[in-house]
Amino acid sequence: MAKQLPYSTMREVFARFEAAEPEPRGELEHVNAFTLVVAVAMSAQATDAGVNRATRALFAVADTPQKMLDLGLEGVTDHIRTIGLFRQKAKNVIRLSRILVDDYGGEVPDSRAALQSLPGVGRKTANVVLNMWFGHPAQAVDTHIFRVGNRTGIAPGKTVEAVERAVEDNVPARYQRHAHHWLILHGRYTCVARKPKCPACLIRDLCPYDDKTLEPTPRTEGRSAP
Structure with a gap:
């Protein structure tokens, strides 16, 4: 479990999330x-x-x-x-x-x-x-948010409740409304469980995760010189 990121780093993390996806949406279909x-x-x-x-x-x-x-x-x-x-x-x-x-x-x-x-x-x-639906800054912690929160230091905690509190306490207020959507989508498509896609991660340079995956090594065409 990573240590809590500094506030200045948290602001940069969520500024990048917002720039990439200004209005994130949940993927469950509903009409009301x-x-x-x-x-x-x-x-x-x-x-x-x-x-x-x-x-x-x-x-x-x-x-x-x-x-x-x-x-x-x-x-x-x-x-x-x-x-x-x-x-x-x-x-x-x-x-x-x-x-x-x-x-x-x-x-x-x-x-x-x-x-x-x-x-x-x-x-x-x-x-x-x-x-x-109601626009409250409530944080719904699922397995993706729990993993991302602990791996990146955005919201470390040993329990779902602790991670929820960490998001509420440490994510800057202007980003609270969409915080859980950004974190869910990041965990679902980039910071995945088994092999996170670190080379494609927009917060890679801010993340303290020790076991980052690397860019694939280019294959050399032909035989090497003697």
């Missing part, structure tokens, strides 16, 4: 706050691409809590069979839809505590919804 909650909850132990393939048809017929209840457990289950843990996730979708209809007038609350009270919604899902 409700479908975002459902999509993020379904993404546990599943890829965003896999969730999107399953939810496109689902959200076409059920994009509100009441429509989801009208579709019923069997209908939801049939739509998401390709997603891991689909049976439990379908039950959670029906249960959370019922709670939203009965307790919140069919609207998604903008409170972390209220969101976390919904079946299948943990702190990460709540933070994603708060950030992406």
Whole structure:
């Protein structure tokens, strides 16, 4: 685990992220706050691409809590069979839809505590919804952010909660809104787990990671001179 980067370095890191991707977006498809909650909850132990393939048809017929209840457990289950843990996730979708209809007038609350009270919604899902839909500077820490935070010193911590606090405490305020998206995308496509793509990394010179991968050695054509 790297030490926390100095504040001046943090500013440069996120200035580069912003310059490369001024408005980063999450990759889960959704049309409103409700479908975002459902999509993020379904993404546990599943890829965003896999969730999107399953939810496109689902959200076409059920994009509100009441429509989801009208579709019923069997209908939801049939739509998401390709997603891991689909049976439990379908039950959670029906249960959370019922709670939203009965307790919140069919609207998604903008409170972390209220969101976390919904079946299948943990702190990460709540933070994603708060950030992406309601514009709160909430930091949703997944495996990518946990790895990048510790490897680079952007947000070191031994637990998800510690990394979340490190992002909140150390990322400059102007970058808080998009911080978790930049870090997720960086971890998903550049700072990958097994063999990070350090030669292509836009913060390589600022990163203290000791085991950086190197540029491939060019092959020499022909035989070497005697």
